[in-house]
Amino acid sequence: MARIVMKFGGTSVADLDRIRNVAGKIKREVDAGNEVAVVVSAMSGVTNQLVAWCQSLAPLHDAREYDAVVATGEQVTAGLTAIALQELGVPARSWAGWQLPLHTDDAHGRARITGVEGDTLRADMRAGRVPIVAGFQGVGPESRITTLGRGGSDTSAVALAAGLKADRCDIYTDVDGVYTTDPRIVARARKLDRISYEEMLELASVGAKVLQTRSVELAMKQRVRIQVLSSFEDKPGTLVVDEDEIVEQAVVSGIAYSRDEARITLRQVPDRPGVAAAIFGPLSAANVNVDMIVQSVSAEGTTDMTFTVGRSDLPRAEQILAERSAEIGAGAVLTDPDVAKISVVGVGMRSHAGIANTMFGTLAGKGINIQVISTSEIKVSVLISAEYTELAVRALHTAYGLDA
Amino acid sequence: MARIVMKFGGTSVADLDRIRNVAGKIKREVDAGNEVAVVVSAMSGVTNQLVAWCQSLAPLHDAREYDAVVATGEQVTAGLTAIALQELGVPARSWAGWQLPLHTDDAHGRARITGVEGDTLRADMRAGRVPIVAGFQGVGPESRITTLGRGGSDTSAVALAAGLKADRCDIYTDVDGVYTTDPRIVARARKLDRISYEEMLELASVGAKVLQTRSVELAMKQRVRIQVLSSFEDKPGTLVVDEDEIVEQAVVSGIAYSRDEARITLRQVPDRPGVAAAIFGPLSAANVNVDMIVQSVSAEGTTDMTFTVGRSDLPRAEQILAERSAEIGAGAVLTDPDVAKISVVGVGMRSHAGIANTMFGTLAGKGINIQVISTSEIKVSVLISAEYTELAVRALHTAYGLDA
Numbered sequence: 001m002a003r004i005v006m007k008f009g010g011t012s013v014a015d016l017d018r019i020r021n022v023a024g025k026i027k028r029e030v031d032a033g034n035e036v037a038v039v040v041s042a043m044s045g046v047t048n049q050l051v052a053w054c055q056s057l058a059p060l061h062d063a064r065e066y067d068a069v070v071a072t073g074e075q076v077t078a079g080l081t082a083i084a085l086q087e088l089g090v091p092a093r094s095w096a097g098w099q100l101p102l103h104t105d106d107a108h109g110r111a112r113i114t115g116v117e118g119d120t121l122r123a124d125m126r127a128g129r130v131p132i133v134a135g136f137q138g139v140g141p142e143s144r145i146t147t148l149g150r151g152g153s154d155t156s157a158v159a160l161a162a163g164l165k166a167d168r169c170d171i172y173t174d175v176d177g178v179y180t181t182d183p184r185i186v187a188r189a190r191k192l193d194r195i196s197y198e199e200m201l202e203l204a205s206v207g208a209k210v211l212q213t214r215s216v217e218l219a220m221k222q223r224v225r226i227q228v229l230s231s232f233e234d235k236p237g238t239l240v241v242d243e244d245e246i247v248e249q250a251v252v253s254g255i256a257y258s259r260d261e262a263r264i265t266l267r268q269v270p271d272r273p274g275v276a277a278a279i280f281g282p283l284s285a286a287n288v289n290v291d292m293i294v295q296s297v298s299a300e301g302t303t304d305m306t307f308t309v310g311r312s313d314l315p316r317a318e319q320i321l322a323e324r325s326a327e328i329g330a331g332a333v334l335t336d337p338d339v340a341k342i343s344v345v346g347v348g349m350r351s352h353a354g355i356a357n358t359m360f361g362t363l364a365g366k367g368i369n370i371q372v373i374s375t376s377e378i379k380v381s382v383l384i385s386a387e388y389t390e391l392a393v394r395a396l397h398t399a400y401g402l403d404a
Numbered sequence: 405m406a407r408i409v410m411k412f413g414g415t416s417v418a419d420l421d422r423i424r425n426v427a428g429k430i431k432r433e434v435d436a437g438n439e440v441a442v443v444v445s446a447m448s449g450v451t452n453q454l455v456a457w458c459q460s461l462a463p464l465h466d467a468r469e470y471d472a473v474v475a476t477g478e479q480v481t482a483g484l485t486a487i488a489l490q491e492l493g494v495p496a497r498s499w500a501g502w503q504l505p506l507h508t509d510d511a512h513g514r515a516r517i518t519g520v521e522g523d524t525l526r527a528d529m530r531a532g533r534v535p536i537v538a539g540f541q542g543v544g545p546e547s548r549i550t551t552l553g554r555g556g557s558d559t560s561a562v563a564l565a566a567g568l569k570a571d572r573c574d575i576y577t578d579v580d581g582v583y584t585t586d587p588r589i590v591a592r593a594r595k596l597d598r599i600s601y602e603e604m605l606e607l608a609s610v611g612a613k614v615l616q617t618r619s620v621e622l623a624m625k626q627r628v629r630i631q632v633l634s635s636f637e638d639k640p641g642t643l644v645v646d647e648d649e650i651v652e653q654a655v656v657s658g659i660a661y662s663r664d665e666a667r668i669t670l671r672q673v674p675d676r677p678g679v680a681a682a683i684f685g686p687l688s689a690a691n692v693n694v695d696m697i698v699q700s701v702s703a704e705g706t707t708d709m710t711f712t713v714g715r716s717d718l719p720r721a722e723q724i725l726a727e728r729s730a731e732i733g734a735g736a737v738l739t740d741p742d743v744a745k746i747s748v749v750g751v752g753m754r755s756h757a758g759i760a761n762t763m764f765g766t767l768a769g770k771g772i773n774i775q776v777i778s779t780s781e782i783k784v785s786v787l788i789s790a791e792y793t794e795l796a797v798r799a800l801h802t803a804y805g806l807d808a
Contacts, residue, residue, distance in 0.1 A: 053480075053484055057420060057491060065498055066487075068498050069480050070485035075473070076457075079459065082466065083690065086462065093469070096549070132433075144503075
């Protein structure tokens with residue numbers, strides 16, 4: 001008998017037939033003698049609709065109200081899944097984030113989990129009832145509903161798996177595993193049997209949208225074994241595990257891309273101590289995540305500062321920079337939402353030289369200009385014009401010998 | 405300065421433009437110096453969709469899960485309305501039932517309010533923030549979400565008005581007041597300026613769906629003055645007030661009808677003590693409301709028992725009666741969902757004879773057969789075949805001199 005957390009994404013619960021299918025999968029695990037807890041996302045499209053309503057009423061809406069609105073999607077799915085499971089003769093009940101409770105901080109719209117109280121849930125599971133937990137949501141310090149950011153249901157599932165000391169966290173989704181790159185772009189992309197937390201983390205953070213970044217961070221920290229698998233097929237998926245569990249390491253495991261970023265350039269920023277803090281402090285305070293940062297060498301006492309933010313944060317970032325521009329003493333603020341970040345990822349990079357150079361050479365060979373470069377121990381990322389996304393990904397997939 | 409609870413129904417918040425319109429109406433009351441609390445329903449159509457999903461997954465679904473699912477509709481509207489109001493510069497925040505909390509019993513799907521904690525809300529209002537309360541919902545004794553039954557947002561609003569000792573509870577809806585009958589059936593129906601709680605109660609309970617029955621009961625008990633008015637026009641509506649506030653009483657105030665009922669007949673029920681309890685006890689235990697009950701005179705030791713239930717309760721009622729039939733010792737169970745209840749209502753009836761007789765004569769004159777009759781102090785109701793609904797209502801409206 002194993003203790004398993006099963007998480008079903010939006011496309012897996014997109015309509016009533018699929019919810020019935022999900023109930024069948026849950027029943028099968030229960031019938032096999034496993035102790036099961038379930039986390040569900042909103043029905044596909046629902047969250048987008050709710051977000052669109054909030055944005056249409058006010059582009060800079062109150063994040064606390066946004067959370068109260070969008071968290072409803074998961075509550076609906078949890079209730080419907082409980083009903084579908086009961087109909088198959090399996091006792092079940094739905095749990096909203098505030099009912100567990102799943103505690104978070106008060107960073108509405110992208111709250112961080114501060115604790116999961118698993119006692120009530122465990123008691124319910126021991127009594128033979130399957131808990132169906134609404135993903136993506138929690139409750140903040142002032143008893144207001146919070147959400148964990150897009151894809152947050154993955155993080156809910158991993159947090160629950162850690163809290164329940166589950167043997168595995170199965171993430172059911174619309175893909176059957178983690179690929180060397182997006183198969184919609186590269187037909188010869190290959191499914192990986194296993195991938196390390198570190199690599200998955202880099203892939204997730206640069207837009208291989210299989211798992212939310214924070215869910216992988218949490219899994220790595222809490223040593224939760226994740227399996228990514230399809231809700232529509234019956235076959236094993238990709239295991240996301242500790243590096244030690246992977247026998248043969250490839251130098252490069254995958255190529256990822258992200259079109260969810262926007263570039264901001266501040267011209268003629270005074271080149272003096274404290275100016276970076278004056279720019280990024282207010283952005284951070286407003287919960288705007290800043291990614292790749294490049295500062296050019298100073299000329300005539302000023303410098304240009306370029307960085308990327310999530311595309312949806314661009315209006316907020318622009319507003320903040322406009323308000324602070326006098327204080328910062330910068331010149332024009334240039335923005336470009338039409339950029340893509342392309343990344344080459346692999347733990348094998350640590351012991352191999354020339355990975356970055358292969359990337360730059362390959363892109364140059366296709367005439368693609370590199371706007372920003374950033375590197376980590378197991379990743380090289382570049383920012384390019386969005387129109388070259390597919391071309392770049394295909395060329396790199398071939399260059400690193402990943403084609404099937 | 406007055407303290408006002410404003411309640412907006414589903415059609416009043418059907419889309420973003422209407423929500424903006426609602427925000428404008430709230431702002432106007434705030435700008436006029438009034439202290440305002442708001443209760444909102446789900447966007448028109450949303451609740452029906454959620455209910456349909458539950459029923460499609462399981463006709464006899466777990467009412468606790470049903471509540472968790474359908475309560476989300478109001479939470480969405482509350483959040484969106486708060487955002488729209490903030491956008492007009494009016495501080496606001498949404499409140500879910502469990503956040504207030506609005507306590508109820510555990511009769512899921514039709515829970516009764518057991519208390520509203522108004523302190524937090526009053527503090528928020530004193531601080532100049534408009535509370536936008538999700539109607540229709542509360543929280544049960546075990547911290548599970550409950551709903552108050554269809555139209556329950558009216559009851560939420562009246563309970564809130566009582567809890568806040570509000571001067572008035574304005575119920576904004578898609579009609580501009582209470583009419584002598586449904587204007588869609590009788591073009592010459594007239595709008596009433598005032599109507600007594602007692603009359604409104606009878607009209608509400610027989611299907612003049614302007615206000616939920618329980619909201620009127622609660623208003624009568626707590627002496628909450630209700631105004632029913634249109635969210636789409638700027639003119640006074642109908643005041644629902646104490647009988648003493650109405651100077652000139654009509655004998656008959658209105659004609660109501662309901663097609664939401666179904667008839668059940670139990671044949672050959674043994675005519676012995678305790679048989680009625682054996683029938684209606686289990687129905688009551690299952691929260692099936694039984695309305696008009698007729699028992700014919702006994703023949704050969706058995707009798708026929710006819711009664712009506714809400715049409716949506718018919719499958720549940722049939723199942724219960726089938727399970728209990730051996731115990732009851734009855735013969736066949738006949739059901740007919742195609743019935744309508746027509747009622748003539750007026751406080752003036754108390755001092756006037758012949759009201760019922762006019763009704764029976766008028767219906768007979770149109771060739772309409774009466775299946776069941778029930779009367780109260782200020783109401784006469786008959787059950788007829790549903791196909792005669794419009795004909796009966798028109799004939800009675802004319803017969804009682806109500807035509808404009």
